[in-house]
Amino acid sequence: MRIVQFTDTHLIPTKNGKLYGIDTYASLRLAFTKAMDLAQRPDAVFVTGDLTEDGARETYLRFKEIFEDSKLPVFVTPGNHDSIEVMKEVFAEGNIKVAFHAVFGEWVGIFLNSQAAGKAHGVITGDDMSAMEKVLSSAKGKSAVISFHHPPGSSCPAAGCKLKNADELAEFLRPYPEVKLILAGHLHMDVDQEYGNLRVLTSPSTFAQCVHPHVEQNANLEDFWASHRLDHSRQGFRIVDFFSSGIFSTELCWF
Ligand SMILES: [Fe+2]
Numbered sequence: 001m002r003i004v005q006f007t008d009t010h011l012i013p014t015k016n017g018k019l020y021g022i023d024t025y026a027s028l029r030l031a032f033t034k035a036m037d038l039a040q041r042p043d044a045v046f047v048t049g050d051l052t053e054d055g056a057r058e059t060y061l062r063f064k065e066i067f068e069d070s071k072l073p074v075f076v077t078p079g080n081h082d083s084i085e086v087m088k089e090v091f092a093e094g095n096i097k098v099a100f101h102a103v104f105g106e107w108v109g110i111f112l113n114s115q116a117a118g119k120a121h122g123v124i125t126g127d128d129m130s131a132m133e134k135v136l137s138s139a140k141g142k143s144a145v146i147s148f149h150h151p152p153g154s155s156c157p158a159a160g161c162k163l164k165n166a167d168e169l170a171e172f173l174r175p176y177p178e179v180k181l182i183l184a185g186h187l188h189m190d191v192d193q194e195y196g197n198l199r200v201l202t203s204p205s206t207f208a209q210c211v212h213p214h215v216e217q218n219a220n221l222e223d224f225w226a227s228h229r230l231d232h233s234r235q236g237f238r239i240v241d242f243f244s245s246g247i248f249s250t251e252l253c254w255f
Pocket residue numbers: 008010050079186188
């Protein structure tokens with residue numbers, strides 16, 4: 001089973017409009033075309049948040065336009081720029097799904113909402129952990145991948161780039177060795193790191209990448225743009241192939 005992960009697509013409502021110089025609609029459309037042209041086509045798409053810049057209904061309708069003809073299942077999770085209520089309304093029918101979990105053969109996918117109301121940083125709620133517990137205990141013998149916006153273990157020192165309760169999540173996941181992978185976004189950069197017994201991968205953004213400050217740098221971390229720089233030079237997405245016995249492989253596709 002192959003999935004492609006798109007993240008931080010940041011669509012805007014205006015046709016041909018640009019966000020920091022990038023037509024994010026055209027860029028996501030190009031990413032999807034490239035994914036569908038792969039020698040092995042994906043079986044599903046995971047989108048790990050910041051689908052839109054503004055959380056507006058008309059922007060989600062533009063997002064829908066890109067995927068609806070393909071009939072591929074597209075699993076979306078909200079980022080700090082999104083509105084979960086509007087996502088649920090616009091994606092109530094069709095191939096784009098705001099689901100909590102889905103089974104893919106020997107794998108189960110879990111899709112979390114890591115939004116913290118009105119904040120850039122993320123948090124995984126106790127309710128979501130309880131719901132995960134139920135899914136994981138009913139999916140015995142399967143391996144699991146968890147998908148959400150804010151990655152645990154961000155090396156960026158800015159508070160807005162963090163998953164606030166990353167340690168609590170690690171503690172929660174410790175008794176579940178079947179959870180092999182977390183797929184996330186938010187950082188607008190590709191990361192591949194160990195997190196307890198599992199691996200955290202983030203995907204490049206289909207909009208623009210972000211250069212984060214180093215811990216030792218004397219940056220104004222309260223002001224996002226004083227401490228971060230946008231890199232428009234390339235866009236990308238991630239491909240993940242899932243095999244039996246919890247094995248997976250991954251590669252990036254830049255364009
Ligand atoms: Fe983003």
